Amino acid sequence: MKTLARYLITEVVRTSLLVLAALLGLFMLFDLMNEVRDLGKGAYSLGKLFTYVVLLAPGNAYELLPISVLIGGMFSLNLLNQYSEYTVMRTGGLSLARVLGYLSIAGVFFALLTLLAGEFLAPVAERTATQLRLAAKGQVVAQDFRSGFWLRDKSSFINVREVLPDQSLHYVNVYLFDEQRRLRFYGYADRGVWQEQTRAWRLSDVYLTALDGERVNVTRLPEYMWHSVLTPDTLSVLLVAPEQMSATTLAGYIDHLRKNKQKTSRYEIALWSKLFYPLACLAMLLIALPFAQTQKRAGGVGVKLFIGIMLGLTFYFVSKLVGHLGLLYDWPPLLAATLPSLLFLTLALFLLWRQERR
Incomplete structure (x- = not known):
């Protein structure tokens, strides 16, 4: 048997x-x-x-x-x-x-x-x-850091601390460098929601910091439409x-x-x-x-x-x-x-x- x-x-x-x-x-x-x-x-x-x-x-x-x-x-x-x-x-x-x-x-x-x-x-x-x-x-993604995940878009580096299950963003940081690798611009947003119609993120509570030599200009905006390489399709890699x-x-x-x-x-x-x-x-x-x-x-x-x-x-x-x-x-x-x-x-x-x- x-x-x-x-x-x-x-x-x-x-x-x-x-x-x-x-x-x-x-x-x-x-x-x-x-x-x-x-x-x-x-x-x-x-x-x-x-x-x-x-x-x-x-x-x-x-x-x-x-x-x-x-x-x-x-x-x-x-x-x-x-x-x-x-x-x-x-x-x-x-x-x-x-x-x-x-x-x-x-x-x-x-x-x-x-x-x-x-x-x-x-x-x-x-x-x-x-x-x-x-x-x-041509896109580099790292996601195993305590500071959230990082994404490179040409001369910019994007850091997102949290991504919620509905694919909305919390604590968005954008760093823009010039050809000499000097920081020229820094942007921060408390929250970002994807807008399918405009193919952009609607950021809220935005702080824009421009660095020009020894001068620093800070601008606060209630909302800002942000076009970026970062999309929900990219987030599907991370989520x-x-x-x-x-x-x-x-x-x-x-x-x-x-x-x-x-x-x-x-x-x-x-x-x-x-x-x-x-x-x-x-x-x-x-x-x-x-x-x-x-x-x-x-x-x-x-x-x-x-x-x-x-x-x-x-x-x-x-x-x-x-x-x-x-x-x-x-x-x-x-x-x-x-x-x-x-x-x-x-x-x-x-x-x-x-x-x-x-």
């Missing part, structure tokens, strides 16, 4: 990994086509473009793993059924409970793989990829989307928001999703089993793959939809994060129960 278990688990894992590799290749092609239009801007060479696309792969793998497990599980189990191998296993005394146990082992393996990608690989890789892309286009953060980063940021009495719903949903998303791989394998058992011996592989892709896409979009609905209607974060996986797990158990009754 150990040989049988090893054979069944190996087939499911091998096929699922092949599907994952195929999907990753497809998504890398899409990313490559999307980035070609920026090729040649600044120092954004072909080599850096390929590096950027490769660094996006862990994040894509994290998103695609449950879908790959579903399609791979359906395909491998369907082939076993077509060649009567699965039928021989069942008639030889292999119970449904043991089959579920073997599939659960494969599901746990993919759950750990998903956890590894989402917690350790994807956040670091995506952050590195975006910084590489930004630096190649990583909650879904792309690691669980430990999310937990720390949620604690920070609570201490400052700010809303944490979006980040709590993202945290619980991070913790429970790997279990979706187990649900996908349980769904694959009843579909494989009901498949006729002749043909039907194309239909099986189509069903698997549709179910995988449904799971992906339902997860996104439930997350947005939970945020909109203030559902409990744990419910919003686990509902999609629970729905698909319930569907799998129902299909197995219905099939065993026949």
Whole structure:
């Protein structure tokens, strides 16, 4: 029975990994086509473009793993059924409970793989990829200083102490140097809000200091429209989307928001999703089993793959939809994060129960 278990688990894992590799290749092609239009801007060479696309792969793998497990599980189990191998296993005394146990082992393996990608690989890789892309286009960003993050715009250096979740700025400092690297201008603003219509920041409580030799002129303005290389798109490098953060980063940021009495719903949903998303791989394998058992011996592989892709896409979009609905209607974060996986797990158990009754 150990040989049988090893054979069944190996087939499911091998096929699922092949599907994952195929999907990753497809998504890398899409990313490559999307980035070609920026090729040649600044120092954004072909080599850096390929590096950027490769660094996006862990994040894509994290998103695609449950879908790959579903399609791979359906395909491998369907082939076993077509060649009567699965039928021989069942008639030889292999119970449904043991089959579920073997599939659960494969599901746990993919759950750990998903956890590894989402917690350790994807956040670091995506952050590195975006910084590489930004630096190649002539912008240098540093964000790990206690004084906030720094950004260079030609002869100016921009320092922002705080960036709120709505991407508004607090404590903005701008330093302008001349060609001899002497400070000629200093600007300070208490707050900045992005204006999409004018593509500029509306700064409030502004102090402008001009240095001209030994003379210093200080001007105070209630508001000032500031056009800068710093945009919300640039901030997306520094403010990583909650879904792309690691669980430990999310937990720390949620604690920070609570201490400052700010809303944490979006980040709590993202945290619980991070913790429970790997279990979706187990649900996908349980769904694959009843579909494989009901498949006729002749043909039907194309239909099986189509069903698997549709179910995988449904799971992906339902997860996104439930997350947005939970945020909109203030559902409990744990419910919003686990509902999609629970729905698909319930569907799998129902299909197995219905099939065993026949």
